[in-house]
Amino acid sequence: MTSANSPVLPLVRCAAIGPESCRRTALILAEAQDSNGGKFDASMACIAAWTGLSKVQARKHVHALVRMDVLRVLANANGGDPLAWPVYQFNVLRLRALGQHPGGTPDMFSASAPPRRSFDALNGTDGGKEIVAMAIEILGRPGKREVRFVREAPQGDIAYGRTHLQALLLPTFAKGAWTGWLNPQEGAPDWADPVYTPSDTVERLRQWAQSVALGRVESIETA
Structure with missing residues (x-):
């Protein structure tokens, strides 16, 4: 190349x-x-x-x-x-x-807990009548960042998959961009249905993830 x-x-x-x-x-x-x-x-x-x-x-x-x-x-x-x-x-x-001019912001990923943001998605099996509490986390080091999606439940997080950060950052028209759909992973309860994330929420998550990946400390505090 x-x-x-x-x-x-x-x-x-x-x-x-x-x-x-x-x-x-x-x-x-x-x-x-x-x-x-x-x-x-x-x-x-x-x-x-x-x-x-x-x-x-x-x-x-x-x-x-x-x-x-x-x-x-x-x-x-x-x-x-x-x-x-x-x-x-x-x-x-x-x-x-x-790129040779280093920034002065601290690396938030050195903390024990990864950056996390809660968001609302819609149940993908009932026409979007049920609002589902979800969360996104950013994991990994520069160049190898991943995002992890979970469903927030009283018994703890339910895994809904993970992907490369770039898939979330891509504009919706680009090949490989995240569509907003999330599916429960192996081991999830039977009642955990697929969910759909509205496009305006996808855009807010994209902007949040981009800000966090760029090291903007205020993005965690104000997101």
Whole structure:
């Protein structure tokens, strides 16, 4: 695999990019590049939709990334072809250079208890009539992060599976992204049904997991 086609999301996670809204935009665009073979084409309206920002804010962050030489426009930079979108690619060398500046936040994963957040899902067998108390935990070290889902019950947590953190961080349109469905694992009680997580809850969990993985201490306190 050439460096141009290597995953850039891990590099963006480690790079000193700010402010936070610009960093989040970079992470989402990195996911788009990794999902599309080393580069991606997108209109500003698409980027705004991916990031949940207005077109004005999306343009501001994209231009900031270009000025930092983090993001490069390979084709149709000025809209010369009205039928084609700009083609973007991250500058791997620049990302690596920015990643050499260590952050000052503590590693929350050195604590005995992993970062955890409770959330509500819906019973997947009764049309969503029953609200089910669930929780997500983030486990592992940088580069090997996993998320674990459990059902919160009086007798203790019931396992509902685990997956790589990247599956949760991927936008919903990307191949391999988490769909929101969770199934009880072997050994679960018979009454533990599959559950479905609404899309707005999935997005909140994605943002929380991204913040925790980036080492933002306040994400645990305020999530």
